[in-house]
Amino acid sequence: MNKERIARVTENMKKEGLEQIIVSSTTSLFYLTGLWIAPHERMIALYLDADGKAMLFGNEIFGITEQEIPLYTHTDSDNPVKQLAERVKGGKLGIDKFWSSKFLIGLMELRPDVKPVLGSAPVDLARMIKDKAEIEALRKSSAINDMVVKTIIGELKEGRRENELAARVNQLYLENGADCEGTQLVCFGANGADPHHDGDSTVIKAGDSATFDIFIPINRYWCDMTRTVFFKEVSAKQREVYELVKRANETAEKLIKPGMLLSDIDKIARDIITEGGYGKYFTHRLGHGIGLDCHEPPDVSGASNVAVQPGMAFSVEPGIYLPGEFGVRIEDLVIVTEDGCEVLNKASKELTVIE
Ligand SMILES: [Mn+2]
Missing domain, CATH: 3.90.230.10 (Creatinase/methionine aminopeptidase superfamily)
Incomplete structure (x- = not known):
């Protein structure tokens, strides 16, 4: 976890009016956590809220050993978005522009009270x-x-x-x-x-x-x-x-x-x-x-x-x-x-x- 970078992102979230976001791109995840994960068709998602609370959701095949962030793994036999769906808040949720629509639609089906919006700006502005x-x-x-x-x-x-x-x-x-x-x-x-x-x-x-x-x-x-x-x-x-x-x-x-x-x-x-x-x-x-x-x-x-x-x-x-x-x-x-x-x-x- 890069605390200084996470702090810049949460600052940007407040400016953008976003309470919570999902970060999924390999490079943005690396920028914030130091983990390099190329998920291909599998699911990875870093959840951040405006208070700096973080959760990581990923397939167990990634072999993530990160200790600082609560980690929720799934297998190839599970619904990959289930654990995420159980933990996000209702209302607006910023979504990384690269997150696959198959995960986003899966999340929307499980959580009709969540309103997904494009949510790349807080990380993009920090990385800029x-x-x-x-x-x-x-x-x-x-x-x-x-x-x-x-x-x-x-x-x-x-x-x-x-x-x-x-x-x-x-x-x-x-x-x-x-x-x-x-x-x-x-x-x-x-x-x-x-x-x-x-x-x-x-x-x-x-x-x-x-x-x-x-x-x-x-x-x-x-x-x-x-x-x-x-x-x-x-x-x-x-x-x-x-x-x-x-x-x-x-x-x-x-x-x-x-x-x-x-x-x-x-x-x-x-x-x-x-x-x-x-x-x-x-x-x-x-x-x-x-x-x-x-x-x-x-x-x-x-x-x-x-x-x-x-x-x-x-x-x-x-x-x-x-x-x-x-x-x-x-x-x-x-x-x-x-x-x-x-x-x-x-x-x-x-x-x-x-x-
Ligand atoms: Mn060029």
Whole structure:
């Protein structure tokens, strides 16, 4: 149990008008209890009330040995929500956005007096502001990412395939302490015009853009960075698009400071790309929060009317995607400080043509 974090969550519950909540996501449970449980289809639920009272409900297969929180286990032959249903209070109950509907509906059938509402905000708001240990973990994993991106760009050679380099990125991650392998986005030429193109057997050819969007958790905390380079030659249009994306990325990073809105940061980058004539080809939000999950609050989009606060960690990743031609994205992670932001990624953003 992390008492300081639980206290922040119960404070947020009061602000949100929630007397009781259920936390079920693996990462939120880990954040609050230090237990890492991947339940798959089975049930796990941490119950919290606004006074800080906690109960843990889970399948006995998880082997939970936590001593501080009252634990109620069930087996595969039991109704998994029965014990929880016997112990929650009537009225409003905040439910984690990731809790499976099969458990929620089961609970509603047993307890028609309980009114479930979306209840992720108290934990999300706490997780949004990183503490010292989290900031250090994010710095470490991004430092490894800087090294990996430099190595992989150095290995871009004649005949190389997207999926081959994606596998190599995973190998480099594992050699440097990553928790697992992941899907790495390596996109050559026109494939780069799809922001989420998943590396296939495409071979690099002269004149291609090559986008590397690489991300993995290391000691539970994610890194996530994108660099785009050009192979053998770069056209005037590619150069123009690259410099525009770079300026959008660097200007946004330079102007981030507490007190402005997250939507203002999106607008700074978007206005630069729009004024450069490519606004309709920047098809996604500027960024996303990052921490124990690769994508988590806060959202850095035009709809995010939330004030920037010290301790927030998020990506700044403008892109321009020209269907049938090429794509450019440049992404760094930043952590908001008292008067600006710390850019975690140091890998070069200078326009690079691989010979
Ligand atoms: Mn990202």
